[in-house]
Amino acid sequence: xxxxxxxxxxxxxxxxxxxxxxxxxxxxxxxxxxxxxxxxxxxxxxxxxxxxxxxxxxxxxxxxxxxxxxxxxxxxxxxxxxxxxxxxxxxxxxxxxxxxxxxxxxxxxxxxxxxxxxxxxxxxxxxxxxxxxxxxxxxxxxxxxxxxxxxxxxxxxxxxxxxxxxxxxxxxxxxxxxxxxxxxxxxxxxxxxxxxxxxxxxxxxxxxxxxxxxxxxxxxxxxxxxxxxxxxxxxxxxxxxxxxxxxxxxxxxxxxxxxxxxxxxxxxxxxxxxxxxxxxxxxxxxxxxxxxxxxxxxxxxxxxxxxxxxxxxxxxxxxxxxxxxxxxxxxxxxxxxxxxxxxxxxxxxxxxxxxx
Numbered sequence: 001x002x003x004x005x006x007x008x009x010x011x012x013x014x015x016x017x018x019x020x021x022x023x024x025x026x027x028x029x030x031x032x033x034x035x036x037x038x039x040x041x042x043x044x045x046x047x048x049x050x051x052x053x054x055x056x057x058x059x060x061x062x063x064x065x066x067x068x069x070x071x072x073x074x075x076x077x078x079x080x081x082x083x084x085x086x087x088x089x090x091x092x093x094x095x096x097x098x099x100x101x102x103x104x105x106x107x108x109x110x111x112x113x114x115x116x117x118x119x120x121x122x123x124x125x126x127x128x129x130x131x132x133x134x135x136x137x138x139x140x141x142x143x144x145x146x147x148x149x150x151x152x153x154x155x156x157x158x159x160x161x162x163x164x165x166x167x168x169x170x171x172x173x174x175x176x177x178x179x180x181x182x183x184x185x186x187x188x189x190x191x192x193x194x195x196x197x198x199x200x201x202x203x204x205x206x207x208x209x210x211x212x213x214x215x216x217x218x219x220x221x222x223x224x225x226x227x228x229x230x231x232x233x234x235x236x237x238x239x240x241x242x243x244x245x246x247x248x249x250x251x252x253x254x255x256x257x258x259x260x261x262x263x264x265x266x267x268x269x270x271x272x273x274x275x276x277x278x279x280x281x282x283x284x285x286x287x288x289x290x291x292x293x294x295x296x297x298x299x300x301x302x303x304x305x306x307x308x309x310x311x312x313x314x315x316x317x318x319x320x321x322x323x324x325x326x327x328x329x330x331x332x333x334x335x336x337x338x339x340x341x342x343x344x345x346x347x348x349x350x351x352x353x354x355x356x
Contacts, residue, residue, distance in 0.1 A: 002028075004025060007025060007028060008021060008025070057289075057291050058081065058291040058292060058293040058296075059293065059296070060291075061078070061079060061081045061290070061291040061292075061293055062081050062293040062296040062297060062300065064076070064078035064079075065078050065079070065080060065081050065170070065293075065297065065300060066300045066304070068170055068171045068276050069170075069171045069227070069229060069300065069301070069304050070227070070304055070307070070312070070315055071173075071315045071316070072171040072172060072173030072227060072228075072274045072275070072276055073173050073175065073225075073272060073274050073316060074318075075276075076090075076092075077090035077091055077092045077170070077276050077278075078090055078170060078276065079170065079278050079290040079291070080168060080169075080170050080230070080236065080278065080297070081290070081291055081292050081293040081294075081296070081297045082236050082292060082294065082297055083292050083294065084238075084292075085290045085291050085292040086238075086280045086290055087280070087287040087288065087289060087290060088278035088279060088280045088284070088287055088288070088290050089278065089279045089280075089284050089285070089286045089287050089288070090170075090276070090277075090278050090288065091121075091153070091276070091277055091278070091279060092274065092275070092276050093121070093123070093151040093152050093153040093274075093275050093277075094151055094152060094272065094273060094274045094275070095127050095128045095149045095150065095151045095152070095272075095273045096270075096271065096272045096273070097128075097149065097270075097271060098179060098268055098269065098270055098271070099113060099115050099130035099131055099132065099147070099176075099268075099269055099271060100113055100131060100132055100133050100135065100266045100267060100268055100269070101113030101131065101187075101257045101258075101259045101266070101267030101269070102131060102133075102135040102136065102137075102145070102266070102267075103265050103266045103267075111187060111257075111258055111259040111260055111267065112131075112135075112137070112138065112204075112205070112256075112257065112258060113130075113131040113135065113256075113257035113259070113267060113269070114130065114131050114137075114140045114205075114254065114255065114256045114257060115128065115129070115130040115131075115174065115176060115254070115255050115257075115269075115271055115273075116128070116129045116130070116140055116200060116201070116251035116253065116254040116255075117129075117172060117174045117228075117251065117252075117253040117254075117273050118244070118250060118251045118252070118253075119169050119172045119228060119244065119245065119252070119253070119275055120151070120153075120243050120244050120275070121153055121155065121160070121167045121169065121239075121243045121244075121275065121277045121279070122153055122155055122156055122157040122159070122160065122243035123150055123151055123152060123153035123154065123155060123156055124150060124156045124157055125150065125157050125243055125244075126148040126149075126150065127149060127150050127151040127273060127275070128148070128149040128151075128271070128273050129142060129146060129147070129148055129149075129251055130146065130147055130149070130271070131145060131146055131147075132145055132146060132147045133145075133266055138204065139202055139203060139204045139207075140200060140201055140202065140203050140204075140251070140254060140256065141201055141202060142201065149273075151273070151275060155243070155279070157242075157243050159283065160239060160241060160242055160243045161241055162240050162241055163281060163282050164281050164282055164283040165279055165280075165281040165283050165284055166238040166239050166240065166279070166280050166281050167238060167239055167243070167277050167278060167279040167280070168235075168236065168237060168238045168239065168245065168277065168278060169228070169230070169235065169245055169275065169276070169277045170276040170277055170278060171227065171228060171229075171274075171275075171276045172227065172228035172253060172273075172274065172275045172276070173225060173226070173227045173228070173272075173273070173274045173316075174191075174225065174226050174227075174253050174255060174271065174272075174273045174274075175223040175224060175225035175226075175271065175272050175316050176189065176223070176224055176255055176257075176269050176270065176271045177220070177221055177222060177223050177224065177269065177270050178219050178220060178221050178267075178268075178269060179268040179269055179270045180266075180267060180268045184259075184265060184267070185219060185220070185221070186219065186259055186260045187218075187219045187257065187258050187259030187260050187267070188216055188217065188218055188219060188257075188258055189216075189217055189218075189219055189224050189255055189256065189257055189258075190205050190208045190209050190214055190215065190216045190217075190255070190256050190258075191208075191214065191215040191217075191224060191225075191226035191254065191255040191256075191309075192208050192211050192213065192214045192215070192226065192253075192254055192255075193213070193226055193227065193228055193229070193252065193253050194250070194252040194253075194254075195211070195213060195231065196231060196232065197228075197231060197232055197235070197245075197250065197252045198250055198252060199250035199251055199252065200250070200251055200252055200253075200254045201250075201251055203254070203256070204256070205256035205257070205258050208254065208256050213309075215309035215310075217310075217313070219257070219259060222313065222317050223313060223316040223317050224255065224313055224316075225312050225313050225315075225316035226253060226254075226255060226309075226312065227304075227312055228252075228253055229301055229304055229305050230245075230301060231305075232245070238280060257269065278290070
């Protein structure tokens with residue numbers, strides 16, 4: 001800003017009367033009182049001169065949902081940003097352990113094994129079903145040589161009544177990896193989420209391969225993962241008197257195993273099964289605010305349901321939440337313009353991808 005002497009040194013002001021000069025000076029001073037000369041203005045040190053964008057809570061909720069849908073294992077619990085938006089408790093429960101491909105010594109099919117997940121929010125319901133060391137089965141079933149495992153939810157099935165506790169599932173994931181010797185590591189795994197969340201009991205690995213969304217991968221020490229997305233109207237709603245989504249009380253997430261083990265050789269595997277969900281009701285404590293983002297949520301579910309199967313494995317094998325592959329980012333950034341066109345790692349708040 002010019003001082004008074006500099007201002008009136010301009011030739012155009014020389015012929016003005018004293019009163020006219022004073023009027024011009026007051027107008028100039030008033031217009032520049034809170035607006036320093038742009039040529040000498042420096043950015044604030046607090047934010048580097050950049051305007052910080054305030055993220056709308058609904059948009060942040062959608063980002064958190066995108067994270068936990070593509071990576072149920074490591075992402076923090078989140079809500080499903082779909083009406084009704086009720087204060088809810090966001091929870092992650094799990095079951096972890098080992099299962100086996102059978103050795104054929106007791107009958108059945110040597111080298112066959114399986115693990116299946118039934119999404120449930122109750123800690124006393126069957127959550128994981130898998131073959132064990134005594135298995136003689138030739139398909140996925142609940143017969144001899146299988147084990148049922150519950151998750152670590154603090155709520156039992158009896159707690160889920162209309163007023164006391166209701167819930168809805170946000171995301172589910174199942175991943176496995178070989179836990180035996182490198183010498184015996186061979187064969188393949190086929191994973192499948194039933195497209196309408198019906199039961200996959202009774203299927204063989206050959207049956208699973210017939211589905212167009214089945215994932216067939218070689219057995220390695222890396223994680224092989226499959227995930228669950230809402231596909232039925234009941235999957236979006238809070239339950240009424242049950243710990244499962246309406247019409248989805250089934251083992252609908254399955255990985256079948258075929259190895260080259262011989263009689264007397266068991267095939268050991270490690271597994272992790274994760275479920276993220278939200279609870280509401282009179283007996284639910286520790287609730288936090290929830291939000292809705294219907295348009296964004298629809299686009300997220302559409303995009304994630306079309307992510308190539310192998311990219312889910314890459315996310316599951318990443319060592320940090322920043323490990324979202326650029327392939328996932330490219331697909332979702334095109335499918336979710338409502339969230340600002342971010343690449344997926346920007347959309348979810350993750351950093352630079354750990355796996356390229």
